[in-house]
Amino acid sequence: MSTDDRALFDYLLRLADSDLVLAQRLGEWVGKGPVLEEDIALTNVGLDLIGQARLWYAYATEVEARFAGAARTEDQLAFLRDGGDYRNLQLVEQPNGSYADTMARQFYFDQWHLRVLHALTSSRDPRVAEIAAKAVKEVAYHAERSADWVVRLGDGTEVSHARMQAALDDLWPYTGEMFAVDAIEQVLIDAGVAADVQALHASWRDGVAALCVDATLTVPAGEWMQGGRNRGGKQGVHTEHLGHLLAEMQFLQRAYPGATW
Amino acid sequence: MVTAEQRAIAATARAAEAPRAVDPAMARDEGLARAQAWAALATIPDPEIPAISIVELGIVRDVRVEDGVLAVDITPTYSGCPATDVILHSITAALAEAGYPGARVVSKLSPPWTTDWIAPEGRRRLAAYGIAPPGAAAARIDVSGISPRRRPAVPVPCPRCASTRTRLLAQFGSTACKALYRCDACLEPFDYFKPH
Numbered sequence: 001m002s003t004d005d006r007a008l009f010d011y012l013l014r015l016a017d018s019d020l021v022l023a024q025r026l027g028e029w030v031g032k033g034p035v036l037e038e039d040i041a042l043t044n045v046g047l048d049l050i051g052q053a054r055l056w057y058a059y060a061t062e063v064e065a066r067f068a069g070a071a072r073t074e075d076q077l078a079f080l081r082d083g084g085d086y087r088n089l090q091l092v093e094q095p096n097g098s099y100a101d102t103m104a105r106q107f108y109f110d111q112w113h114l115r116v117l118h119a120l121t122s123s124r125d126p127r128v129a130e131i132a133a134k135a136v137k138e139v140a141y142h143a144e145r146s147a148d149w150v151v152r153l154g155d156g157t158e159v160s161h162a163r164m165q166a167a168l169d170d171l172w173p174y175t176g177e178m179f180a181v182d183a184i185e186q187v188l189i190d191a192g193v194a195a196d197v198q199a200l201h202a203s204w205r206d207g208v209a210a211l212c213v214d215a216t217l218t219v220p221a222g223e224w225m226q227g228g229r230n231r232g233g234k235q236g237v238h239t240e241h242l243g244h245l246l247a248e249m250q251f252l253q254r255a256y257p258g259a260t261w
Numbered sequence: 262m263v264t265a266e267q268r269a270i271a272a273t274a275r276a277a278e279a280p281r282a283v284d285p286a287m288a289r290d291e292g293l294a295r296a297q298a299w300a301a302l303a304t305i306p307d308p309e310i311p312a313i314s315i316v317e318l319g320i321v322r323d324v325r326v327e328d329g330v331l332a333v334d335i336t337p338t339y340s341g342c343p344a345t346d347v348i349l350h351s352i353t354a355a356l357a358e359a360g361y362p363g364a365r366v367v368s369k370l371s372p373p374w375t376t377d378w379i380a381p382e383g384r385r386r387l388a389a390y391g392i393a394p395p396g397a398a399a400a401r402i403d404v405s406g407i408s409p410r411r412r413p414a415v416p417v418p419c420p421r422c423a424s425t426r427t428r429l430l431a432q433f434g435s436t437a438c439k440a441l442y443r444c445d446a447c448l449e450p451f452d453y454f455k456p457h
Contacts, residue, residue: 051341
């Protein structure tokens with residue numbers, strides 16, 4: 001089943017890369033959080049995501065060994081791939097911006113992530129199912145937290161409301177990609193391995209809409225989406241921001257190959 | 262399809278690879294070895310919450326004798342928990358000290374760790390240490406009803422004065438597994454071990 005293994009490898013990178021890139025973004029807040037509790041919370045969420053990324057990468061290396069004979073290590077996957085080989089959603093590579101921007105990005109992602117992991121707990125691939133069962137419990141807390149902030153800022157002051165609304169509007173065009181299915185995902189959905197994201201779209205939209213009501217915000221209306229026609233982050237097409245993020249994240253391994261703690 | 266011959270070859274290979282039984286007591290009495298191992302593991306404090314042992318935390322899932330050596334199944338609490346590597350090291354060190362060097366530690370993800378596995382004694386120790394012990398873990402993850410306006414408020418009693426007039430300050434405290442609360446009765450902040 002080498003064809004399926006190649007698809008599975010790519011799919012595992014999609015899951016892992018989105019976790020890792022978002023964790024790197026959250027790490028940029030270290031020492032700059034608006035209050036100490038937030039600084040700590042952001043990095044704890046980032047830490048969960050790095051832990052999950054490692055579980056996906058570890059499995060990806062085993063799958064790569066099955067079809068390629070030799071496999072790269074977790075670290076090689078994280079630190080020695082260029083932007084075009086990264087499979088993360090474009091949403092998660094967007095810059096931190098204001099706290100409203102960071103929370104809007106987190107909110108859209110958490111609502112998607114929670115549903116995807118929940119679906120993956122019944123994946124026919126037992127390893128995928130057990131990683132998802134572990135991760136979904138952590139992400140349930142991430143989702144509560146980002147929802148809290150969207151309500152707090154949306155239903156806050158005039159300024160916080162305006163900023164939260166602008167952040168939701170600005171990031172909205174990056175959400176379509178989360179529910180787009182290409183040939184790689186379709187193969188795995190048919191095999192009962194991957195989450196059928198199209199089936200999760202309505203639930204995600206309802207969740208976002210319900211929260212916007214509580215937050216006195218308006219669900220963005222635009223239909224136009226980045227990365228349409230399956231030419232987005234999952235296919236290795238990224239916005240200009242990913243390259244800068246990787247330059248910082250990968251610097252040490254690029255400058256000092258094989259360096260260890 | 263694995264043939265009997267392949268199984269025999271694999272068994273021989275395993276036997277050749279496996280270190281020899283290091284303690285004759287283990288060969289005589291596996292039950293004793295397991296009991297001594299559990300006792301040794303019960304002395305290992307959690308690196309981040311030293312008031313409670315890794316056994317009380319529910320991290321140790323199984324101890325058995327395999328090919329003459331001890332095998333210990335553990336499960337990580339959170340996937341990104343930085344204490345995991347320290348715990349692995351502490352286990353092999355404690356078992357070696359108890360007379361069982363070369364123990365195999367296997368990390369298992371399934372079933373995923375839950376705070377429901379924290380023993381009653383562990384919960385008492387957490388509270389005495391100033392950390393409110395976790396309530397019952399959610400039976401299932403609810404993907405809807407994520408809004409703070411629709412979420413049922415679960416009272417978290419203050420570990421100092423037992424008042425339930427407490428409120429959430431931050432969903433993450435000093436570690437990923439704890440939330441930060443404040444007691445409105447005694448005005449002290451405290452950590453809450455989140456149900457997980």
